[in-house]
Amino acid sequence: MAQISLGKMLGIVAGGVAAGAALLWLREQVTESPNFETIETDGAFEIRDYPAMLVAETVQGGSRDRALGTGFGLLADYAFAETRGGEEVAMTVPVFAAPLESGDWRIRFAIPMGWTRETLPEPGPDVTIVEVPPRRMAAIRFGGRADDKTLAAKERELRDWLAKTGRTPVGRAEHALYNSPVMPGPLRHNEVHIALA
Secondary structure, three states: OOOOOHHHHHHHHHHHHHHHHHHHHHHHHOOOOOOOEEEEEEOOEEEEEEOOEEEEEEEEOOOHHHHHHHHHHHHHHHHOOOOOOOOOOOOOOOEEEEEOOOOOEEEEEEOOOOOOOOOOOOOOOOOEEEEEOOEEEEEEEEOOOOOHHHHHHHHHHHHHHHHHOOOOEEEEEEEEEOOOOOOOHHHOOEEEEEEEO
């Protein structure tokens, strides 16, 4: 019986992992995102105009990771009709997470095109449907894992760039996370957004 060397076996495993990551990445590339118009691009920085959009949101306490995990679970439960009747609502990317003055976190995702407040299934007690008005946002794009330290550093970079370019930020930053937790770090797409006056 032929034996496979350890190196060859590791190569097969690595190839399988790479193929799985590529398929996951391709699937996430075709997931709907909110429309926006890019006004200006400067390296990783952008100024964008977002139209009004419907979002499903929940407010959760605790650390960012805990609030994001609980909040995403509630939003996915609503979208996939796990504990309610009616048809599914496709998830979109990114999932937005924003700290509130209270210390809680607001977790939301945009409702896909084609739905209106009237046609959406009624959410449960911990999920609200909200219309976000049109807004101009500054954004910084980055890859890798979006941990607290990295998000804080990227927010500082974005605020420094806004100050350097003479723009006035309004309020707290919002994190935009485009990938599922199983996506390998190098393939991840993350952003920090700040509203502009």
